[in-house]
Amino acid sequence: MGRWEPDAKGRLERAAAELYGERGFDKTTAADIAARAGLAERTFFRHFADKREVLFGRAGQLQDLLVRSVAEAPASAAPLDAVVAAFRLTGEMFDGRAELSRQRQRIIDAHQELQERELIKMATLSAALTDALRRRGASASEAGLAASAGVAVFLSAFQRWLESDPPRLFAELVDEAVVELRAVTAAPRTRRRRPVAARS
Amino acid sequence: MGRWEPDAKGRLERAAAELYGERGFDKTTAADIAARAGLAERTFFRHFADKREVLFGRAGQLQDLLVRSVAEAPASAAPLDAVVAAFRLTGEMFDGRAELSRQRQRIIDAHQELQERELIKMATLSAALTDALRRRGASASEAGLAASAGVAVFLSAFQRWLESDPPRLFAELVDEAVVELRAVTAAPRTRRRRPVAARS
DNA sequence: GGATGTGATGCCAGTGACTGACATCAGCGT
DNA sequence: ACGCTGATGTCAGTCACTGGCATCACATCC
Numbered sequence: 081m082g083r084w085e086p087d088a089k090g091r092l093e094r095a096a097a098e099l100y101g102e103r104g105f106d107k108t109t110a111a112d113i114a115a116r117a118g119l120a121e122r123t124f125f126r127h128f129a130d131k132r133e134v135l136f137g138r139a140g141q142l143q144d145l146l147v148r149s150v151a152e153a154p155a156s157a158a159p160l161d162a163v164v165a166a167f168r169l170t171g172e173m174f175d176g177r178a179e180l181s182r183q184r185q186r187i188i189d190a191h192q193e194l195q196e197r198e199l200i201k202m203a204t205l206s207a208a209l210t211d212a213l214r215r216r217g218a219s220a221s222e223a224g225l226a227a228s229a230g231v232a233v234f235l236s237a238f239q240r241w242l243e244s245d246p247p248r249l250f251a252e253l254v255d256e257a258v259v260e261l262r263a264v265t266a267a268p269r270t271r272r273r274r275p276v277a278a279r280s
Numbered sequence: 281m282g283r284w285e286p287d288a289k290g291r292l293e294r295a296a297a298e299l300y301g302e303r304g305f306d307k308t309t310a311a312d313i314a315a316r317a318g319l320a321e322r323t324f325f326r327h328f329a330d331k332r333e334v335l336f337g338r339a340g341q342l343q344d345l346l347v348r349s350v351a352e353a354p355a356s357a358a359p360l361d362a363v364v365a366a367f368r369l370t371g372e373m374f375d376g377r378a379e380l381s382r383q384r385q386r387i388i389d390a391h392q393e394l395q396e397r398e399l400i401k402m403a404t405l406s407a408a409l410t411d412a413l414r415r416r417g418a419s420a421s422e423a424g425l426a427a428s429a430g431v432a433v434f435l436s437a438f439q440r441w442l443e444s445d446p447p448r449l450f451a452e453l454v455d456e457a458v459v460e461l462r463a464v465t466a467a468p469r470t471r472r473r474r475p476v477a478a479r480s
Numbered sequence: 481g482g483a484t485g486t487g488a489t490g491c492c493a494g495t496g497a498c499t500g501a502c503a504t505c506a507g508c509g510t
Numbered sequence: 511a512c513g514c515t516g517a518t519g520t521c522a523g524t525c526a527c528t529g530g531c532a533t534c535a536c537a538t539c540c
Contacts, residue, residue, distance in 0.1 A: 497526080501523105
């Protein structure tokens with residue numbers, strides 16, 4: 081047995097999630113979290129750069145999976161297709177855990193600071209995907225736009241996945257979102273439009 | 281003449297921009313900014329919610345202009361076209377001020393906290409555009425994706441505008457970015473692809 | 481023209497996020 | 511036994527941000 085209880089980082093993550101859920105993010109101090117995890121406040125800041133970061137541990141894993149997946153996509157795949165295929169695979173990280181994801185999302189949605197952090201995680205992800213696409217030969221702007229479009233598809237699908245009851249499969253929702261994105265961005269001359277509805 | 285020097289808010293904005301440029305964002309305290317503006321620290325926080333916000337005064341104006349412009353677009357315009365037309369108009373806020381924008385962008389790019397704030401401004405903008413599109417009769421997902429695509433186009437165009445030397449017209453760069461976005465998201469069967477280049 | 485209200489500011493004390501410096505101590509290799 | 515290392519604790523300090531209260535030029539009302 082080690083000198084300290086194992087998995088300090090995991091204990092801090094769990095303690096933080098509990099407290100943020102119970103009292104709210106800004107009524108929880110870093111010292112509170114550390115105390116519940118049986119650690120000193122200082123130790124919290126050795127594991128996490130700040131109070132927000134403790135909620136975003138998974139972002140790194142998600143990004144690694146996506147980048148690897150894009151890198152391994154067949155050379156014949158178009159940029160957007162490679163990105164979308166990668167996002168379809170991430171369903172494994174989500175399917176079956178909708179309730180936990182919903183709790184976490186409720187906390188984030190209640191605090192602008194947390195939304196900011198979530199956004200920069202998405203932006204970092206987008207940049208990583210852009211980079212992966214460029215290594216496959218895409219031009220800078222082609223890669224950037226395909227990555228942005230892919231992330232937009234992901235967010236649209238993720239939101240519907242959170243709302244789906246009974247829970248739907250993540251990959252299916254990604255597919256649906258791609259179809260919609262293509263409809264929205266289709267070149268004007270081939271696009272079929274519905275009549276504009278009356279003002280509310 | 282009033283009791284106080286006029287335009288306290290503007291003085292704080294200018295003082296902050298100067299100091300952030302001279303010493304960097306995190307080596308500038310709120311008290312420093314207030315002192316240069318001839319005010320008390322407390323007054324700084326009466327005008328701006330936090331140290332970051334002082335750099336984003338224009339975001340509100342930009343959003344108002346865009347929302348108004350989307351609302352006034354002809355009913356026959358497709359969602360993405362309405363958004364893109366709105367962004368073309370914002371060129372007036374940019375053209376001729378490239379150097380100031382570059383200085384500001386350098387500060388933001390050097391600090392994650394500022395990038396986070398910039399991202400949430402863009403997300404707020406995207407939400408406002410989504411809302412404006414829905415009022416024109418677009419479905420939730422159609423509006424959301426068109427707004428996201430529009431913002432992606434804006435960011436792509438803005439970056440090129442910052443880099444353009446001699447400065448190019450913002451609206452032209454928006455047009456170019458739209459063309460590229462459409463190429464990237466074109467449905468697979470109609471899309472023409474270039475051969476994949478060799479790895480770097 | 482004096483009382484009264486109001487808005488922008490100053491001043492002060494407090495909380496809490498985060499940092500730097502230094503101490504501690506189990507386990508590990510030598 | 512000895513020293514090294516890595517994870518932790520402890521403490522003091524800075525600074526972002528907040529709440530409360532005082533001030534005072536100006537406008538408004540009677």
